[in-house]
Amino acid sequence: MKLSRAFLPTLKETPADAVIPSHRLMIRAGLIRPLAAGVYSILPLGWKVLKKIMAIVREEMDRIGGQELHMPALNPAEIWDETGRNADFGDEIFRLKDRKDRPLVLAPTHEEIICDLARKFVKSYKDLPQMWYQIQNKFRDEPRPRSGVIRTRQFFMKDSYSLDSDEEGLDLSYRLHADAYRAIFSRCGLDFHVVGASSGLMGGKVSQEFMFESEFGEDTLAICECGYAANLEVASARIETAEYPSAPLQRVETPGKRTIGEVAGFLKKEPLRFAKAVVMVADGKTVMVLVRGDHELNENKLQSFLGAAVRPAHPEEILAACGAEAGFVGPVQPSGPVRILADQALAGQRDLVVGANLRDHHYTGAEPGRDFKVDAFGDFRNVSPGDACVSCGRPLRVANAIELGHIFKLGTKYSSAMKATFLDRNGKEKPIIMGSYGIGIERILAAAIEQGHDEKGLIWNSVLTPYHVHLIPVKMDNPEIVRVSESLYGTLGAESWECLLDDRSASPGFKFKDADLIGIPLQVVIGDRWIREKKLELRIRRTGETTLIDENELSPRIRDYFGAEREGAC
RNA sequence: CGGGGCGUAGCGCAGCCCGGCUAGCGCGCUUGCUUCGGGAGCAAGAAGUCGUGAGUUCGAAUCUCACCGCCCCGACCA
Helix, strand or coil: CECCCCCCCCCCCCCCCCCCHHHHHHHHCCCEEEEECCEEEECHHHHHHHHHHHHHHHHHHHHCCCEECCCCCEEEHHHHHHCCHHHHCHHHCEEEECCCCCEEEECCCCHHHHHHHHHHHCCEHHHCCEEEEEEEEEECCCCCCECCCCECCEEEEEEEEEEECCHHHHHHHHHHHHHHHHHHHHHCCCCCEEEECCCHHHCCCEEEEEEEECCCCCEEEEECCCCCEEECCCCCECCCCCCCCCCCCEEEECCCCCCHHHHHHHHCCCHHHEEEEEEEEECCEEEEEEEECCCCECHHHHHHHHCCCEEECCHHHHHHHHCCCCCCCCCCCCCCCCEEEEEHHHCCCCCEEEECCCCCEEEEEECECCCECCCEEECCECCCCCCEECCCCCECEEEEEEEEEEEEEEECHHHHHCCCEEECCCCCEEECEEEEEEEEHHHHHHHHHHCCEECCEECCCCCCCCCCEEEEECCCCCHHHHHHHHHHHHHHHHCCCCEEECCCCCCHHHHHHHHHHHCCCEEEEECHHHHHHCCEEEEECCCCCEEEECHHHHHHHHHHHHCHHHHHHC
């Protein structure tokens, strides 16, 4: 592509509303332009990279036996009512009506459509297993789109679905996907973690996320050097408890001291000697959850334990259940009926500080079992940095991350609801066992940029780079330089290297800055050195290293840089 | 949805508090000349519903109200 003719609008200045590096650089380097909140046009340079990503995804999906299909984004709402997800998605689903006033939705995912296809075409165990996938636009009316292309309202997803007749089949389909995903993200040159995750709205028991670490991530991971990694939603750590002697239960005055920090300072006791009471409501019932004073309640774990959505209790509910306001509530003789759960770190603990269910008072010396009843112990807390890894005991690191992909063992949630069944060997009708697997295509692009840039601009890796070589003739008024650069452009193109030729009559500095911003791995400068000594300057974008080479050395150098796997193509 | 910020030329911004004459600056764009190794210089030019609507006023980019849009933090999130 010749830059004089290219639709490649680069920006010297950073747009005011772009915050994270990938977003800023995608706009500055002309990959994307915003149309509305969370909606982007993908310009030629960005589209070129996305197509390379999609090609890798297709190769790896085909390799594990996936069959590509394409389902409609425009769906009748009724099909979403069959599983109840039209309601479950709430405002996140885009709804519209056709001319006959029939309700339609823009699909946020495709389990329902898969089930519809499956119930029409899968009749027998002999038709299974199946693995169907697509790369398609998804629509989600996110409450808050953000971070450029990372959370948008319209985005490309590779979504695939496995249909199996038994659990062993599902295990295999799931494992194949896990392997394919590792291959995809590795081939795209990304550093990533595979973590145990929560299934959330999707249902099902087992799920794993593929995450890349980023300070701008919306998720938090617990990571150990031994290889253990989990989303904080489900991460656990070893329980380390010290033994303390019993002490008598004593009510003490703590005027105006509500938070653990305040009471700890006032009573001169460490926060870990506290049992913090958090009052939640699940299914209309009040639940008190105790966690150690230095720990945090993990609502996701509580939710999984209770099998119901939970929310923090309102002040009047707290008062009704405990007889005191937040800050002074505790497990010792609450005034109302409350189920009491406690984090396992509190099991067997003695001499704890708890709220007294009386304004401005706490108890010291409290002991579960002796002074208050715990209905159940469980893992209800967030892992914190430095906690001991469950598998090796070394300290865990906690880091933010962005989700690239998520794989789920769904089971029969959707197939049962939609009567997607088959006849097994015994002629018995059974629901198809499903898995569902997603990759955010644009997020791979964003991750590649988050992991490949410097203060000057993008630095593409050799796989995703939109072009291999950026030819920079300096002095376009010199016919010799123009002739040589055109000739190189022609020969490299014939060798099937993708080349950018900056044939604009701009100043050298301008071209160099633009080339660094666009970030093609190899830059070739044709200028003074050519005039004086017939040498090309080959510059590696990542390192800035420049070498003078003869014209006939260029192709071999390019081949070396991009590796032997390209040789067949040359 | 709660909190905060912003909306003036393609981009980045000033002007607004304290109303007033022709709405300004840098970049970019057009034309010409000169330049040409890290976002060149000079000269001449084109380009604006000051987000929208209503109100106050002799007069509104500026004050008031409503609405719309965009960004950030939080909530939420496959």
